[in-house]
Amino acid sequence: MPKYRRYNWPHLLSEFEKSELTQVEFCKQHNVNPKYFSVKLSERKKAQAKQAFATVVVQPNRESTQPQPLEKLIIEIGQCKIHCPAAMSIPNLVALVKSLI
Template identity: 35%
Template sequence: MSRAYRTREQWRALIAEFEQSALSQKDFCEPHGINPAYFSQRRLELQREAEDNDTGFALAVPQSATSQQTLQLRVGRTELMLPLSVSPRWVAQLVKELSA
């Protein structure tokens, strides 16, 4: 079996898919053609990388113009999608309330 190259984003998507599945790591990896030990290693590396990069700020990513006009806020594994029409003050108040 040849090894498929996956970007960091592809690994993050696979790991998120695994975490939302009810499958064991072995059962998840098999149909994806991934060695479970390697999957575990990549998962740990990306978790450590996320922890090291945690500055206490949320990443806000506006979606592309071709997609729905939304603002995506991500903190760790939590993701919130908001319409761009939402008031910046409302977003600031939400962040303040959530951080309390």
């Protein structure tokens, strides 16, 4: 019966990403089952993708009772501000946000 091993998966996966080895080569060097390694790597990528999204809350302008046309869109992340035209298409806005992640 094969011996059960415990791995420090976050460390092991980080080491793999730093290396220029294929999954199979890396698994051979570290004596890890390639199929199980692939499962753990997929789980990590899915978890990272979920963390990449941020909640956006739009606060209405309380000074004006009449809706005003949007002149520009400002995306703020920390001290960084990106000014976008109001006419920017949704696909372009999505591409911009994805490139910032």
